[in-house]
Amino acid sequence: MNTAEWIAVNWGMSNLRVWVFGAGNTEIAQLSSDQGVEKLVPDAFEPTLLALVDPYLGVGTVSVICCGMVGAQEGWAEAAFAQAPCAPPDASTALAVKAKDPRLDVRILPGVMQKSPGDVMRGEETQIAGFLAQNPKFFGTLCLPGTHTKWVQISAGEIVSFRTFMTGELFSLLGTQSVLRHSVDSDSWSDAAFQDAVEDAMGSPQQVASRLFGIRADGLVNGLGQGEARARLLGYLVGMELAGARGYWLGQDLALIGAPDLVKLYGDPLAQQGTPSRAFGGDEMVLAGLKTAYETLNQDP
């Protein structure tokens, strides 16, 4: 009854997400762990996965379709990049990984790279595959906010070009490791301060390194509150990114893929700029992409 037919795995730097499917593509279980790629040596991947899925394994072989940093140099095994422009990689180009446990047939989907300007993605290409499976005629831009936000130009089912912005990582570093950490040490928030900071940085991106120090200074000399400080920090960084990504969104059909809270941070200011967007869940899209890959695999003889 509860035996897996195939297993979908999104294995990123900091987290592992697993979906187990039984007969008739019925979801049996959703599992997760904090055993991300950054915490594991190559030999640790198989036991880490088995610890989660063993209860669902039967006697036969189970397909395990993986995406994300699990396919990077520092992952389980290195799955060579596809090169843009290209369709998001499907199972036909996935790397087959030899597992010690004969019940596991593991495939890792490749990431996508771009030579000029140099760029890479691992994981987002599978979200894009899921999105395109559901929206095959989409022509426009996908934005996938995160630690390393991706802006992706899509045409005729292909990733035409893309750019990565380090916005999420900058926010995390500045908020926890820099002189600003005491200024933003709370969960409070100000929508108005965020909006103002986004507009400021979109108009004057060259001032961002100065505006950032201004958050600390305004705390000392003008009594700036923690919620406003935190919103300004993120607002300056998102605003600088939106200015840099303008060619990707201005006048484009735009879809945002990610968790609702995160997507809103991009969708709201873009709407203010007259660019509407539609939002799609990040987990839903990655799962749809892994499902598509599994189906492709089964079509192969």
Added chain:
Amino acid sequence: MNTAEWIAVNWGMSNLRVWVFGAGNTEIAQLSSDQGVEKLVPDAFEPTLLALVDPYLGVGTVSVICCGMVGAQEGWAEAAFAQAPCAPPDASTALAVKAKDPRLDVRILPGVMQKSPGDVMRGEETQIAGFLAQNPKFFGTLCLPGTHTKWVQISAGEIVSFRTFMTGELFSLLGTQSVLRHSVDSDSWSDAAFQDAVEDAMGSPQQVASRLFGIRADGLVNGLGQGEARARLLGYLVGMELAGARGYWLGQDLALIGAPDLVKLYGDPLAQQGTPSRAFGGDEMVLAGLKTAYETLNQDP
């Protein structure tokens, strides 16, 4: 013979620098320690200083003139800011700190703050005082590169306005804590890559968060070397700052104050932009400022 008449102290976040002067303003000793403000609770300042200077104390009282973060909230005692526009604070507004040891007459020079846009400095105002003691008719801009680089507009012996850029701290965080740390993990360097990156970021500051990720990506897909990567990282950040500080340097008489290696990173690209500058040593200027403060103190009845 080796008895101190007065002591100059530059006490910053990460380091402590001390100069001991005897009769006739002769320098007896230069001392330093890594016991910066960030490592000390308020009660630890006096013993930390005494551990360095005790051998030079006689039976009488010795003036100790301090500047830097030692006067911040988290320092030995909080010396209230002077507010710009203002002359750099001298000893007449210094905070007298009650030491337990009666041989120490400790004064902490105030920092300078600005209400709008909010900004603060602690330590640089004493370098500025030293510079102005030697260049009393200077009319133009001072740039003091560092963790938090200051651009300061000077007129009629006053700090008219100033802006701080977090360039140095961003370089340190990104080079040691971010996804880029593996790309720049060496001391090698490329002048050409630095110059190209400065120009790129001056022209397109809104692209910086994307260019930064490009350093990592070009390492993966285009074989970018460590020296070029490190130079590009700093070049993008300095270029964004030079674009943001343009109003401070364009067409201005410009003096750079700091260590020669650091000053060169600003002076070279500015010369390329047609803005010449003169360089002054950071230690020399802070010591000159502390000397000026000591002399002011002794002029008071």
